[in-house]
Each structure stands twice: as C-alpha cells, then as structure tokens.
Amino acid sequence: MLVTAAFIGPGTVTACASAGIGFGYALLWALVFATLATAILQAMAARVALVTGQGLAEAILSAAGNPALRWVMAALIFASLAIGNSAYQAGNISGTAAGLKLLGLHAAHPALLALATGTLAAMMILIGKPAWLEKLLIALVLAMSLAFVGGLAVIEVDWLRVAGGLLPQLPADSLFTAIALIGTTVVPYNLFLHAASVRGKFAADAEGLAASRLDTALSVTLGGLLSMAIVIMGAATAKLTASGAGPLDDIALRLETLFGGAARSVFALGLIGAGFSSALTAPLATGYVLAEMIGGTGDPDRRARIFKGTALAVVTIGTVFAVLSVNPVQLILIAQSANGLLLPILAAFLLWVAARKASLGEFANGPIANIAGTAVVLVCAGLGARLILRSAGLWP
Known part of the structure; x- marks a missing residue:
C-alpha cells in the first residue's frame, strides 16, 4: 500500500483530471500501460531487495564495478529523487491544502493551510514509527479509494467510449499529457521506497517472493484503477461549466453541480488523502535512498540521522514553495514529464x-x-525521445 499511497498524489489527480477534461477517454491506454509497467518494475525492485538484503540504490551501486559509472549512477539516482521529490512535495502539500479548501476551509489563507500541512508531515516523519505510519497510509489509501470510486459510481459514463480509450492513440497535443500520465504512475522513487520497505516482510525464498509479487500486483492494480477513475470523472463531466481555476476546482464544481455539496466534499476528502499520503512517502523515499548511498553500513545511528535529515529537508523545501503560492499544476506536470524522461535510465x-x-x-x-x-x-524511452524531438522541432 506504500506504493499506492505514493503514486496517487495531487500530481496524479491533476494529470488524470487534465487528461480526462482535455482529451476525454483517449489516453486511458497510457494508464493501462503504466499500471502494467509499474507492476513489472516494482516486482523486480522488491525481488532485488529481498534476495540481496540491500536497498535498490545499494544494489545498483554495488553492481557497478567501475567507480566512474558508480558516480554517474549515483548522480542520476540523486537527481531523480532528491530534486524531483522536492518539486513533487510542493504539489503534495499544495494539493492537500486545496482539498482542505474544497472541504470548506475557505476562510483560511492557502499559505496557512500549506504551512499546517507541511508542519504536520514533518512531525509525523520526526516522531512516527514505521508500523504506525504504514497503518496511517493504508487508512488514507482506503479513504481516497472510497472517495474516487464513489464519485465514479454516480457519474453517467459512456462505457463504450471508455473501451475505445484502451486502444493506443495520441490526439493532437496529447503527447506531453500521455508522458505525464506514465510519469505519475511509474514513479522512480517508488522503486526505491518499495525496496527499502519490503525487507523483513517476506522471506527471501520462492514462497516469500511469490507472496511479494501478489502483494505488489494487488496494490499497483488498485492504484491504476483509481487513476483511471479520475480520468473517467474528468471526461464524463467535461461538458459541464468549468470554473477556469484549474482541473481540481473544475471537477469539484462539476460534481457539486451534478450532485450537490456532498459530492464536492467526497472529492475533497479523496484529494486530502492523496495529498497527505504522498506528502509522507516522497520524503521517506528520498531519506531511504540517501541513507543507503552515503550512510555506510557500520553506523545505524548515522544512517538514521541522514534519513530523517533528508526527509525533513524535502518536506521543508516543498512547504516553502507551497507557502509562497507557487502554482503547482504546471510544476507537477513538468516534474512528471521529467520523471518520464529519467524513467528509462533508472528502469534500465x-x-x-x-x-x-x-x-x-x-x-x-x-x-x-x-x-x-x-x-x-x-516504450518509455521512445515516448521520451519523441517528446524531446518535438520540443526541438524535429518531429511533427
């Protein structure tokens, strides 16, 4: 469930809602591919961790015999996690604050809501125990599952068009969004988070690995279905009057228009669950990886200090950007596209x-x-290369 909690964040809600509102059901295929890709890669990451007894960063760097190659790998891992997750964290905190506003805290200033969210996340990371945090994350995942699936249940959906969206297609100007959908699902930091958290939960034998694969498949499938539900919600309500304030506000307004204030509140609760769960997992993943890379193996206290210091730094940076009211929507979509570009390298x-x-x-x-x-x-490399070539004017 850590994996589901991590990749269903405000960025996912934003990207999926934008895809549904902008392109209808046409990009659902990208989420089907991304869900399958996530299940494949996460299962590999878990297996590497269980068999080697190492985190994924440790295993990758240990396998690189050449010091120069090890430095290049370490730099790419750091870039994709520490820098990317700090950008994501601003979106996680801003998204949680947006959910609180949608829930009814209109009078509170967005900066105060962001500051309160960031402070609460920092406190939980600082004093929380792993088992307790995991239970909290599972509760948040269940809450947002009920919210998004409940919202989908009351919307009139054209299921024939949904089925048509499962066939690969790229409408005009949709490539950036398609890569963002893949980047928000096949999240590189999730590979490292999964590897760090799975050790000790399953045995490093055939039976334990089979149980780990089943656990991964169920959690990733749940996350993929939730992402598809948000795309369908955006597409099914796209013809209604929009607020113009952004995809999150648009879906909330459209649901309220259809079903009243209760539907808006349900969507807000789902957004809060998505935002706060990711606000915990993104710093945790970054802390795990940096502790693996520079913490050494002989001093657990030093690794713990690096872990908590890194996690708190990510929360702090994200909170600062959120408090400064940096618009997270474009930042999130750009960060997800960058993730989509880095993904083939880390997956390789x-x-x-x-x-x-x-x-x-x-x-x-x-x-x-x-x-x-x-x-x-x-496939990830091909989509990323096409985006780069189009940006350079070398692809129509």
Missing part, C-alpha cells in the same frame, strides 16, 4: 541488476521477465 539500471546472476543467483530474471522489462524501457 534495475533491469540490469535484476538480471545479474552474480547478484540474485537462481532468482535472477528469466527470459520472460527480461523481455517484459526491456519492452517497458523501450
């Missing part, structure tokens, strides 16, 4: 480690896993 690192018999022995990737992982890397 993961695929390389998961296929190494020197690291995983009998549990290394077989032919089917290698083919599936390679397909994910190639």
Whole structure:
C-alpha cells in the first residue's frame, strides 16, 4: 500500500483530471500501460531487495564495478529523487491544502493551510514509527479509494467510449499529457521506497517472493484503477461549466453541480488523502535512498540521522514553495514529464541488476521477465525521445 499511497498524489489527480477534461477517454491506454509497467518494475525492485538484503540504490551501486559509472549512477539516482521529490512535495502539500479548501476551509489563507500541512508531515516523519505510519497510509489509501470510486459510481459514463480509450492513440497535443500520465504512475522513487520497505516482510525464498509479487500486483492494480477513475470523472463531466481555476476546482464544481455539496466534499476528502499520503512517502523515499548511498553500513545511528535529515529537508523545501503560492499544476506536470524522461535510465539500471546472476543467483530474471522489462524501457524511452524531438522541432 506504500506504493499506492505514493503514486496517487495531487500530481496524479491533476494529470488524470487534465487528461480526462482535455482529451476525454483517449489516453486511458497510457494508464493501462503504466499500471502494467509499474507492476513489472516494482516486482523486480522488491525481488532485488529481498534476495540481496540491500536497498535498490545499494544494489545498483554495488553492481557497478567501475567507480566512474558508480558516480554517474549515483548522480542520476540523486537527481531523480532528491530534486524531483522536492518539486513533487510542493504539489503534495499544495494539493492537500486545496482539498482542505474544497472541504470548506475557505476562510483560511492557502499559505496557512500549506504551512499546517507541511508542519504536520514533518512531525509525523520526526516522531512516527514505521508500523504506525504504514497503518496511517493504508487508512488514507482506503479513504481516497472510497472517495474516487464513489464519485465514479454516480457519474453517467459512456462505457463504450471508455473501451475505445484502451486502444493506443495520441490526439493532437496529447503527447506531453500521455508522458505525464506514465510519469505519475511509474514513479522512480517508488522503486526505491518499495525496496527499502519490503525487507523483513517476506522471506527471501520462492514462497516469500511469490507472496511479494501478489502483494505488489494487488496494490499497483488498485492504484491504476483509481487513476483511471479520475480520468473517467474528468471526461464524463467535461461538458459541464468549468470554473477556469484549474482541473481540481473544475471537477469539484462539476460534481457539486451534478450532485450537490456532498459530492464536492467526497472529492475533497479523496484529494486530502492523496495529498497527505504522498506528502509522507516522497520524503521517506528520498531519506531511504540517501541513507543507503552515503550512510555506510557500520553506523545505524548515522544512517538514521541522514534519513530523517533528508526527509525533513524535502518536506521543508516543498512547504516553502507551497507557502509562497507557487502554482503547482504546471510544476507537477513538468516534474512528471521529467520523471518520464529519467524513467528509462533508472528502469534500465534495475533491469540490469535484476538480471545479474552474480547478484540474485537462481532468482535472477528469466527470459520472460527480461523481455517484459526491456519492452517497458523501450516504450518509455521512445515516448521520451519523441517528446524531446518535438520540443526541438524535429518531429511533427
């Protein structure tokens, strides 16, 4: 559930709502691909962690024998997590604050709501125990699941058009949004978070690995279905009058127009659950990875200090940007597209480690896993390359 809590954040809600409002059901296929890709990569990350007894960053850097290659890998991992997650955190905190406003706290200044959200997240990271935090995250995931699925249940949906959206297509000007949908689902930091959190929960044997795969498949499928529900909500309400304030406000207004204030409140609760769960998991993932990379193996106290210091730094940076009222919507979409560009590189690192018999022995990737992982890397790389070429004017 940590994985679901991490990738269903305000960024996901924003990207999915924007996709539904702007392109109807046409980009649902991107979420189907992203959900399958996430399940494949997360299962690999969990297997690497369980078999090697290391976090994913540790396993990748340990497998790189060349010091220069190790530095390049470390830089890419740091760039995709520390920098990206700080940008995401601003969106997580702003999204939680937006949900609180939609819930009825209109009188409170957005900066105060953002500051309160950031402070609460910092306190929970500072004093919270892992088991307690995990239970809180599961509760938040269940709350947003009920909210978004409940919202979908009362909307009139054209299910034939939904089925048509499962066929790959790219309407005009939709490539950026399609990559953002993939980038908000196949989240690089989730690979590292999953690897860090799964150790000790499953045995490093065939039975434990099978249980881990089932756990991953169920959680990722739930997250993918929630993302699709938000796209469908945006598409099904797109013809109604919009507020013009942004996709989150637009969906809230349209739901209120259709079903009254209760529907707006349900959507707000889902957004709060999405925002606050991600406001906890993004700093946790960054803290885990930096502690693995520079914390050493012989001093648990030093690793704990690096972990908490890094996590609190991510919360602080995100809170500052949120308090300064930096508009998170474009920032989130750009960060997700950047994630989509970095993803093939990090996925290739993961695929390389998961296929190494020197690291995983009998549990290394077989032919089917290698083919599936390679397909994910190639599709993500192709979409990212096309975006770069279009930005440079080299692709129509």
